Amino acid sequence: MTRVVVITGASDGIGAEMARQLAAREGAQVALVLGARGAPLLDTVAGQCQALGAQTLSVAFDAAIQEDCRRLIRAAMTRFGRIDVLINNAGRSAHALFEEVDDLGWYEELMRVNLWGSVWCTQAALPHLKDSRGSIVAVSxxxxxxxxxxxTAYCATKFALSGFFEALRVELAPSGVSVTVAYPGVVATRIRQRGFKARGEEAGVSALKEEKAMPxxxxxxxxxxxxxxxxxxxxxxAPGKLGRWLKLIAPGVVDRMARNAVKDDLQAQ
Incomplete structure (x- = not known):
């Protein structure tokens, strides 16, 4: 039976690479429903996956719009009739000192993309995932x-995302649906350059130290x-795993680790 996997934020970065790896590994045994805002890039990724033998469906959608999230799931069901995996990967970054932010409107927009997009997609897909006893992934x-x-904005969205899916995992345990929360560190993608700055404009540069970014x-x-x-x-x-435990016994050390992750010339911006 062909496994149907829905991936949001699939036009670039982690989402696109997960799609390519699934296609390379499973070939004709996987159907990939790829969702993102950028249709041309999305079609390119779909073509790469098709060349590896996978079936694909590209859906241009905006994770910040609830009806778009519902439409993505409807499109998957209309085309393939089932959903086995939902990978909530769509997201946007941000870097700004809170005291320098005048208009919090982009904080709300970031929450819609990073939290609500995943919540809306999960709500729409949940009956189908329960039917297949499938899996949900949330990329925090x-x-x-x-x-x-x-x-502050980005952390708020990701803490909320993690909390939602931690609770949902417990709720869904009797149904056989698994929930996995992924916690990447700095990954070699363009997400930080495309994130928000203090006035809501695109950052253009990363505020984090990228030298040891994970491929x-x-x-x-x-x-x-x-x-x-x-x-x-x-x-x-390894620093992420260490920091999680240190936070319980030496939180000041974790604060210093967090400060050290930010470029020196951007800490005061």
Whole structure:
């Protein structure tokens, strides 16, 4: 039976790489429903997956719009008749000191993309996932575990995302639907350059130190391995794993680790 996997934020970065790896691994045994705002890039990824033998369906949608999320799931069901996996990957970054933000409108927009898009997609897909006893993946961030300076908006969205799916996992345990929360660190993608700055404009540069960024291929592989094992969560870096425990016994050390992750020349911006 062909496995149907819905991936949001699939036009670039982690989402696109997960799609390619699934296609390479499963070929004709997987059908990929790829959702994102950028239709041309989305079609390129779909073509790459088709060349590897996978069936694909590209759906241009905006995770910040509830009806678009519902439409994505309807399109998957209309085309393939089932959903086995939902990977909530769509998201946007941000970096700004809270005191420098005048208009909080983009905070609300970020919450719609990073939290509500995943909630809306999950609500629409849940009856079908229960039918297949399938799996949900939520791509959070280490910023969903530890507060990072300049990332109040982003941390708020990712902490909320993690909390929602932690609770949902417990609710869904009797149904046989697994929920995996992924916590990447700094990954070599363009998400930070495309994020918001203080006035809501596009950042253009990353505010984090990128020298040791994880290759996107490794990040995607770790998420898909956790999905295959139906793990509760996957924390992808040694500092992330250490920081989680240190937060309980030496929170000041974790604060310093968070400050050290931010470029020196951007800490005061």
């Amino acid at each position: 961030s280490l910023a969903g575990l530890v507060g990072v300076p300049g990332r 996107v291929e490794e990040c995607a592989r770790l998420i898909l391995a956790a999905l295959a094992r139906r793990q509760r969560e996957v924390v992808m870096t």
